[in-house]
Amino acid sequence: MTEPNYTANQTGRTPYCSDDSARTCECGCGAAVSRRYVSGHNRRGAVTGPEHRARIGEAQRIAWAIKRTRKPLGSRRLDSNGYWLIKVREGNRRWDKEHVLVAEAAAGRKLLPGEHVHHINCFRDDNRPENLVILTAGAHASAHHSLNDLVFGLLKQGRIEFDQTTGRYIDA
Numbered sequence: 001m002t003e004p005n006y007t008a009n010q011t012g013r014t015p016y017c018s019d020d021s022a023r024t025c026e027c028g029c030g031a032a033v034s035r036r037y038v039s040g041h042n043r044r045g046a047v048t049g050p051e052h053r054a055r056i057g058e059a060q061r062i063a064w065a066i067k068r069t070r071k072p073l074g075s076r077r078l079d080s081n082g083y084w085l086i087k088v089r090e091g092n093r094r095w096d097k098e099h100v101l102v103a104e105a106a107a108g109r110k111l112l113p114g115e116h117v118h119h120i121n122c123f124r125d126d127n128r129p130e131n132l133v134i135l136t137a138g139a140h141a142s143a144h145h146s147l148n149d150l151v152f153g154l155l156k157q158g159r160i161e162f163d164q165t166t167g168r169y170i171d172a
Contacts, residue, residue: 082124099127103134116140122147 025031027041036042071077075087076098084098103117104110106129111117118140120131135143151169154160161172 078125084125084127099124099132102127102129103132105129106132107134118143 023033023035025033025038025041026036027038027044029038029041029044031038031041070090071087073087073090077085077095079085079097085095086098086101087094088096088101097117099117099119100111111134114137115134116137118133118135119126120133123131151160155162155169158172160169162168163170
């Protein structure tokens with residue numbers, strides 16, 4: 001029984017996973033590579049017909065025709081959690097929360113790690129500077145717990161009640 005040759009396959013080339021640091025691109029450009037080709041060189045010299053080029057060109061025209069236009073800087077939109085977002089940088093996904101920007105401007109500094117902006121009146125879309133306060137994460141959690149405790153106390157005193165038909169708390 002003969003030993004298998006793991007250094008070359010049927011084409012005579014060594015597999016790209018072998019430890020050969022002096023490997024060059026197989027397209028013939030002579031560039032040093034860790035795999036078989038420099039990125040994109042595997043298609044070098046490929047002959048494509050006019051039909052293929054026409055299909056590619058048409059696909060590109062369709063892609064550009066339906067490409068979504070980007071919103072301009074300063075655009076505003078409401079996110080799924082009820083916070084206003086402002087476009088502050090070019091590109092996709094470059095939106096910052098408006099309440100954070102307003103609080104940072106009022107404080108004259110960026111938020112530190114672990115700081116949160118709290119809406120005093122609990123309305124996420126009310127971003128007036130007088131309605132925002134910068135709190136540490138623990139103080140922010142404490143503020144929300146105190147609100148829950150207050151609501152529980154008002155329920156216990158009978159000053160507010162839960163309306164099961166509307167699913168809302170109302171004055172008693």
